[in-house]
Amino acid sequence: MKVVYTLLLVLGYIISIAQPINDSPCIDNVNPPFDLGYSGTHTGTTCDAIGYNDDPNQDKANVKCNTFVDDNAVWYRAKYNPDFDGININISKGTTGNVVTVEVYVGDSNAVCNNTAIFRKAKCNGLPVNNMHIGCLDSSDYVFIKVASTDESCGTFTIEVNNINDCIIADACEDITDVQTLFPVTQDDISFDWFVQIAVWIWHVRIVSEEDVILHKIQRYGFR
Numbered sequence: 001m002k003v004v005y006t007l008l009l010v011l012g013y014i015i016s017i018a019q020p021i022n023d024s025p026c027i028d029n030v031n032p033p034f035d036l037g038y039s040g041t042h043t044g045t046t047c048d049a050i051g052y053n054d055d056p057n058q059d060k061a062n063v064k065c066n067t068f069v070d071d072n073a074v075w076y077r078a079k080y081n082p083d084f085d086g087i088n089i090n091i092s093k094g095t096t097g098n099v100v101t102v103e104v105y106v107g108d109s110n111a112v113c114n115n116t117a118i119f120r121k122a123k124c125n126g127l128p129v130n131n132m133h134i135g136c137l138d139s140s141d142y143v144f145i146k147v148a149s150t151d152e153s154c155g156t157f158t159i160e161v162n163n164i165n166d167c168i169i170a171d172a173c174e175d176i177t178d179v180q181t182l183f184p185v186t187q188d189d190i191s192f193d194w195f196v197q198i199a200v201w202i203w204h205v206r207i208v209s210e211e212d213v214i215l216h217k218i219q220r221y222g223f224r
Contacts, residue, residue, distance in 0.1 A: 023049035025060050025075045026113035033075035039162045046072040047154035065101035065124035073148035078161045086135030086166035093127035097153025100126045105144045112144050135166030
């Protein structure tokens, strides 16, 4: 009886380390994303995790980083903090190899599994990840962080998430990103000076046009 009990303990231990507790992007899975709350730290591993290349029905493929690193992938989820508008992500290297990728998505509480998550940022050339800012979050947003590796580069790492204020409004159109909002001109923004500037511009164009017509007539009739 004692031998059987010992074997069961060993078997249970093997099963417990055979698959990470957070290798699914779906919150209703038996191994859902590790919940970091508003902020938190966790030491994890990609070894023996489900990856898109091994099982595409159980994992989501990388968006920006090449899928060849998708043999093993684990997931984390951080929640929007109403006192801030973004999060800062740091991931330090433990025993992982060099072929490791990190991708970040934003959406509702189960957005990755529902295919509604929006890709935000990635680091495709290994760890560490230093101060990756995900800003301009909304009240219903969750941040999903995927750490993936090849079988040969699997290993441990430590992830840390902190709250920040990092929603920067662009000063020029070319600086606007997909997470920033355009603020169109409204009637309240239009002043009398604005109309004066438009009127002066139209008058200048009219004068220039008339001068061009007169000059064309002079040249046509040989006076110049």
